[in-house]
Amino acid sequence: ARTPLPAPRRPGGATVVALRSEPWLERAAALAGELARDRQVVVERAEQVLWDLRLSRSAYWSEEAALLALLTLVHGDRADSAAEWCERLTLDAAERATPTWQAVFQAVRATIAVYQGDLAAAVEQGHLALDLLPAKSWGVAIGLPLSSLVVATTRMGRYDDALRHLSQAVPAAMYESWYGLPFLQARGIHHLATHHHRAALRDFLSCGELQRQWGVQDLGPLPWRAGAAEACIQLGNTDRAKQLVHEQLSRSGAGGGRARGLALRLYAATCAPGRGLQLLNEALELLESAGDRFEQARVLGDMSRLYGEVGEQRRARMLFRQSLHVAKACGAQPLTQELLAGSTDAGTERQPLLPSHEGSVRELTGSEVRVASLAVMGYTNREIAARLYVTPSTVEQHLTRVYRKLNIQRRQDLPSFLWPNASKAG
Incomplete structure (x- = not known):
């Protein structure tokens, strides 16, 4: 049968x-x-x-x-x-x-x-x-x-x-x-x-x-090395963590996807802030493409911390708010608490926009959305201009119209739900 x-x-x-x-x-x-x-x-x-x-x-x-x-x-x-x-x-x-x-x-x-x-x-x-x-x-x-x-x-x-x-009782097999x-x-x-x-x-x-016993150690789809590396980091064994991450990143076909994003985030944890931010930016793009919001929230939180360490407090605050927004959307309560505990911006958490304001986002033009999304990510007007190949004056004009349409007064009030558009903005 x-x-x-x-x-x-x-x-x-x-x-x-x-x-x-x-x-x-x-x-x-x-x-x-x-x-x-x-x-x-x-x-x-x-x-x-x-x-x-x-x-x-x-x-x-x-x-x-x-x-x-x-x-x-x-x-x-x-x-x-x-x-x-x-x-x-x-x-x-x-x-x-x-x-x-x-x-x-x-x-x-x-x-x-x-x-x-x-x-x-x-x-x-x-x-x-x-x-x-x-x-x-x-x-x-x-x-x-x-x-x-x-x-x-x-x-x-x-x-x-x-x-x-x-x-739950499970079969030994x-x-x-x-x-x-x-x-x-x-x-x-x-x-x-x-x-x-x-x-x-x-x-x-x-x-x-x-997987080694089955002969598929280097081909299995589950990124077990990333989990092992995270455990090693928590145990203080960063050398072993680096080894595991390098093994994951050097695997055939590891040039893209969620597994690479997970590995890059952990690799960033073993690097100096400047290099770590480069790795986290790549990890964020990969995880956005894969659609893994929970891991995106973790990457955003790590980016916020590193930007704070290098003195870019404004960008750190914006990334903190974005990570908090995504963690809450996932229903990830422990991650939300971890982000709040680790941020100096926790006491200034922004109130959500009213539904009418959320509807106003649909009134934004494509150019306004691209500019606002990069502003949410913490880029300066000059940096936004360089990414979009426009002048800083044009960026300022777009932001002025965005503020008016959303009925807000300043950059810090931009809604964090604009952030998913940021990776497509430049």
């Missing part, structure tokens, strides 16, 4: 390397290798697979192929596309009365929400997946919904809920399957958040060791 979920596991007393003979792991390894070599080609191929596949097909691997293609899009920084496909596939599964695959696709939606920083949605989708299919029916695949629930509740500050999910990797990574994230840094390091290194 057909198993309801792909469940690569070690047969009998064989070594864990035997996993490499399983179709699911073989496909996952091939996919990871292709992602590392040519991200654009493989994500396009994944979308083509989803277009070609129909859940009504009787082929053994049709649903598994759909799941693998979805995860390809997620790890290929195409979360928006993956979310659209998940919704479509979930509806198809509902029409075919296949609750198992309804649950699986809901679990993938939870994973996507975590990657996008929509923590409340991740919790909702994760619980829905477990409502559709009881935990005992998931087998080794229980690691998929549990990992999203652990990360989301941890980042929301709901540590008791996260611990409850971590305490889960740790010998692909589904064990996101679960170990999620547990490592929880350990980091609760200051159990050595335990976190063990979990992240375990992810790497499993």
